[in-house]
Amino acid sequence: MNIIISNSSSDPIYLQITNQLKKYIITGDLKETEPLPSIRKLAKELQISVITTKRAYEELEKEGFVESVRGKGFYVALKNKDLIREKKMQMIENKLSKIIDESKMLGLGIDELIEIIKLLYE
Known part of the structure; x- marks a missing residue:
């Protein structure tokens, strides 16, 4: 740690x-x-x-x-698996929100952003 x-x-x-x-x-x-x-x-x-x-x-x-x-x-603490998943989802949403803001500042459209995500996901 x-x-x-x-x-x-x-x-x-x-x-x-x-x-x-x-x-x-x-x-x-x-x-x-x-x-x-x-x-x-x-x-x-x-x-x-x-x-x-x-x-x-x-x-x-x-x-x-x-x-x-x-x-x-x-x-x-002992955690409920669903609660941990929810917290992880919240972290992803926060990161994506920042990425979307930066994409908008660069003038990227949603289709371009989705294409980048699809390429990186594979």
């Missing part, structure tokens, strides 16, 4: 951590019941405040991605 903090990002650090961990969980890079690094360990690795790391983990817990076990830390 490699979390990258960008100082040039408009997102706060805790949100950058949250989004990257969500991605790892959704893609299966972090498996169900797998432990996350301790709050202190992750804060030290990223050279950030423990409070920031704690906030990221709490956000993930609120959204149901992780569970905390008192005295033991945070673990990837």
Whole structure:
């Protein structure tokens, strides 16, 4: 697991951590019941405040991605397969939305965009 903090990002650090961990969980890079690094360990690795790391983990817990076990830390939550699929679909839709916006800026028509997708899909 490699979390990258960008100082040039408009997102706060805790949100950058949250989004990257969500991605790892959704893609299966972090498996169900797998432990996350301790709050202190992750804060030290990223050279950030423990409070920031704690906030990221709490956000993930609120959204149901992780569970905390008192005295033991945070673990990837058991997920419903349909919920994971839905989250993956949402990620694809977000990426496609950005691609569509860029395509419009370039003046590409929908038929050209569909043709590109078909070629890349094969």
